[in-house]
Amino acid sequence: MLNAYHARVTxxxxxxxxxxxxxxxxxxMTDFAGWLMPLRYGSETAEHLxxxxxxxxxxxxxxxxxxxxxPGAGPALDYALTGWLSRLxxxxxxxxxxxxxxxxxxxxxxxxxxxxxxxxxxxxxxxTSVVLAELGERCATVAGATVTDQTDRTxxxxxxxxxxxxxxxxxxxxxxGSVKYYTGVHGDVAGSPAWIARTGYTGEDxxxxxxxxxxxxxxxxxxMPAGGPVDASTGGPAxxxxxxxxxxxxxxxxxxAGMPLYGNELGPDVTPFEAGLGKVVRLDKPGDFVGRAAxxxxxxxxxxxxxxxxxxVGLVARxxxxxxxxxxxxxxxxxxxxxxxxxxxxxLGTPIAMAYVAGSAIAGESTGPFxxxxxxxxxxxxxxxxxxxxxx
Amino acid sequence: xxxxxxxxxxxxxxxxxxxxxxxxxxxxxYAASALGDVVYVNLPAVDAAVTAGEPCGEVESTKSVSDxxxxxxxxxxxxxxxxxxxPGLVNAEPYGAGWMFRVRIPAGPDGETALPPGLLSATxxxxxxxxxG
Numbered sequence: 001m002l003n004a005y006h007a008r009v010t011x012x013x014x015x016x017x018x019x020x021x022x023x024x025x026x027x028x029m030t031d032f033a034g035w036l037m038p039l040r041y042g043s044e045t046a047e048h049l050x051x052x053x054x055x056x057x058x059x060x061x062x063x064x065x066x067x068x069x070x071p072g073a074g075p076a077l078d079y080a081l082t083g084w085l086s087r088l089x090x091x092x093x094x095x096x097x098x099x100x101x102x103x104x105x106x107x108x109x110x111x112x113x114x115x116x117x118x119x120x121x122x123x124x125x126x127x128t129s130v131v132l133a134e135l136g137e138r139c140a141t142v143a144g145a146t147v148t149d150q151t152d153r154t155x156x157x158x159x160x161x162x163x164x165x166x167x168x169x170x171x172x173x174x175x176x177g178s179v180k181y182y183t184g185v186h187g188d189v190a191g192s193p194a195w196i197a198r199t200g201y202t203g204e205d206x207x208x209x210x211x212x213x214x215x216x217x218x219x220x221x222x223x224m225p226a227g228g229p230v231d232a233s234t235g236g237p238a239x240x241x242x243x244x245x246x247x248x249x250x251x252x253x254x255x256x257a258g259m260p261l262y263g264n265e266l267g268p269d270v271t272p273f274e275a276g277l278g279k280v281v282r283l284d285k286p287g288d289f290v291g292r293a294a295x296x297x298x299x300x301x302x303x304x305x306x307x308x309x310x311x312x313v314g315l316v317a318r319x320x321x322x323x324x325x326x327x328x329x330x331x332x333x334x335x336x337x338x339x340x341x342x343x344x345x346x347x348l349g350t351p352i353a354m355a356y357v358a359g360s361a362i363a364g365e366s367t368g369p370f371x372x373x374x375x376x377x378x379x380x381x382x383x384x385x386x387x388x389x390x391x392x
Numbered sequence: 393x394x395x396x397x398x399x400x401x402x403x404x405x406x407x408x409x410x411x412x413x414x415x416x417x418x419x420x421x422y423a424a425s426a427l428g429d430v431v432y433v434n435l436p437a438v439d440a441a442v443t444a445g446e447p448c449g450e451v452e453s454t455k456s457v458s459d460x461x462x463x464x465x466x467x468x469x470x471x472x473x474x475x476x477x478x479p480g481l482v483n484a485e486p487y488g489a490g491w492m493f494r495v496r497i498p499a500g501p502d503g504e505t506a507l508p509p510g511l512l513s514a515t516x517x518x519x520x521x522x523x524x525g
């Protein structure tokens with residue numbers, strides 16, 4: 001029994017501004033990328049299902065926030081990232097990537113154009129220092145762009161799920177109806193200034209609220225006045241409108257939604273094309289950008305029928321044993337790939353996984369099924385299109 | 393975290409209840425809480441021979457899979473089939489409806505059922521969980 005959780009925290013993890021809220025709610029905390037974060041408050045399955053049917057409130061204050069400001073900010077980001085950020089209108093957001101010169105992914109990012117000359121870059125907690133260093137270096141090559149780390153000056157609370165807009169609307173003067181998917185506005189939440197964006201990582205409608213650390217507790221309490229942890233028997237439509245949700249639920253929610261996680265699906269040895277995210281690479285934008293030559297060659301190879309050697313696929317297990325990160329994927333007697341993320345899917349009721357599989361193994365008529373070597377025994381898994389779950 | 397005084401425990405966070413020749417085995421409240429929601433328990437087959445300290449099944453939770461060890465030598469007489477439909481019983485009642493399997497322990501040379509060696513008392517187990525943090 002129990003092999004994983006006797007690891008002790010060796011260095012002091014950082015606390016978010018919502019530490020006392022999590023303590024009061026009795027959260028199980030975990031060290032994640034150097035931050036002590038809520039893993040779950042009660043049952044992570046109930047939290048997951050509550051986000052699908054009601055709404056969940058997440059503390060994401062560990063995420064990195066970096067601003068790029070000044071008249072050169074747009075062109076600087078066009079050079080630093082794969083996307084065409086200078087084309088965003090004020091208020092628009094884009095999912096984009098920071099790539100190495102060889103095309104490998106250094107981080108996946110959401111960039112918001114908050115003002116004409118102000119962009120907010122949101123990085124994964126584990127990569128914030130890399131993103132900050134790379135942006136600093138790359139943006140320095142363009143005049144009039146200043147890169148500033150705002151992570152310690154920013155709290156991030158996400159409210160995700162079908163109830164999210166109704167609940168948030170009660171606490172903001174912002175016209176949420178005009179805040180479309182992947183846009184944001186300056187506004188207020190519970191009287192505190194905030195950047196309110198209709199973005200998320202759960203596959204549900206919802207918002208991410210960026211505010212000052214000193215306002216975070218107040219914003220959280222406003223959005224979830226009476227809510228407490230949910231156990232496996234509550235949640236759902238008859239349960240509370242909003243429940244606190246931890247990183248365990250966040251991981252299964254994003255997996256069902258087919259969204260990649262840096263360190264699992266994405267990394268320096270993975271290109272955007274392999275991850276099925278070639279659309280974030282804007283080879284049609286003017287000027288050079290870091291990684292352009294390598295990425296252009298990969299795109300040209302793919303166009304001439306010589307696509308990436310491996311492809312990210314979705315697998316649904318027929319057995320109840322769960323394919324997990326690192327497990328080999330097989331076809332017949334041959335190993336053809338590796339699971340990148342896997343979990344029991346609360347919505348589907350069966351284990352699901354994303355995996356990189358050799359292009360040759362899914363070419364032509366070959367549509368599986370595949371095997372997954374689960375601790376020495378091969379279990380059958382069917383190939384399915386991503387995402388596993390799409391909201392109605 | 394509940395640690396019933398009348399049970400025996402293992403360092404692998406399992407509990408053992410001995411009644412006559414039969415040992416009933418499950419995982420502790422501490423283990424169930426640490427694992428999070430249990431979604432599947434892969435139990436040994438009835439009549440299978442199990443060996444103390446050897447894995448005989450798996451416990452799948454949202455975030456991880458863990459080996460289930462047999463704390464005793466013997467033959468599996470019964471497994472908790474309720475867990476197939478409702479693995480959440482392990483979280484809800486780890487010492488009750490969440491029990492996992494039963495093993496017949498062979499009687500010793502003197503005809504008495506010997507308590508398997510190496511089991512911990514409730515006090516010893518509580519110390520173990522405290523030192524593990």
